[in-house]
Amino acid sequence: MDSIIFDEGSLTKVITRELELGLYPQYIGEEKNVINKLLRQRKFNYNPDLNGILLGYSHLEFLNDTGRIIDDGALIFWKIKANFNIFNITTNQLVKSKLTRVGKKYLGCTLVGCIDVTIKFDEQVENEIEEQIIPNMSIDNDIIFKVKSFVPSQRYIEGIIDEEVFRLLTNLS
Numbered sequence: 001m002d003s004i005i006f007d008e009g010s011l012t013k014v015i016t017r018e019l020e021l022g023l024y025p026q027y028i029g030e031e032k033n034v035i036n037k038l039l040r041q042r043k044f045n046y047n048p049d050l051n052g053i054l055l056g057y058s059h060l061e062f063l064n065d066t067g068r069i070i071d072d073g074a075l076i077f078w079k080i081k082a083n084f085n086i087f088n089i090t091t092n093q094l095v096k097s098k099l100t101r102v103g104k105k106y107l108g109c110t111l112v113g114c115i116d117v118t119i120k121f122d123e124q125v126e127n128e129i130e131e132q133i134i135p136n137m138s139i140d141n142d143i144i145f146k147v148k149s150f151v152p153s154q155r156y157i158e159g160i161i162d163e164e165v166f167r168l169l170t171n172l173s
Contacts, residue, residue, distance in 0.1 A: 005094045022075030044114045046152030052086030059083045093147045119145045119159035125166045144168050
């Protein structure tokens with residue numbers, strides 16, 4: 001089988017990126033604290049500028065000594081640079097994780113502490129899974145699933161166990 005299976009660690013990456021963040025004038029003199037607060041508030045949410053869910057950041061630096069106002073706008077924009085730890089995943093990607101929920105018709109886990117995953121069974125293998133896999137599954141067992149959909153704004157992944165994953169799971173046990 002040539003499929004690559006990703007674990008939680010390989011689903012995150014650190015990228016260095018420059019961003020512009022706008023602050024109201026009342027925060028003049030407190031830029032660093034307010035920018036840190038803004039970034040902390042954006043943690044565990046999807047950020048289109050980073051193309052992923054922000055998990056953390058480090059090495060924050062301001063690239064300009066002064067902010068800039070765009071077209072008499074209400075905000076002063078500050079250009080920053082930081083190392084951003086982000087999470088991103090694509091459909092049909094195979095992922096390995098630890099189970100946190102086991103039901104009769106589904107399994108569940110959490111990725112990187114904030115992404116909820118519900119794993120359902122493909123109709124073609126549902127009966128086999130119920131007979132062979134589910135009885136042997138318990139909390140903290142390893143599970144492999146295929147990403148069916150990812151809704152970043154809701155921090156939700158729908159996973160599926162199809163024939164390919166079923167073969168991998170039977171080899172795992």
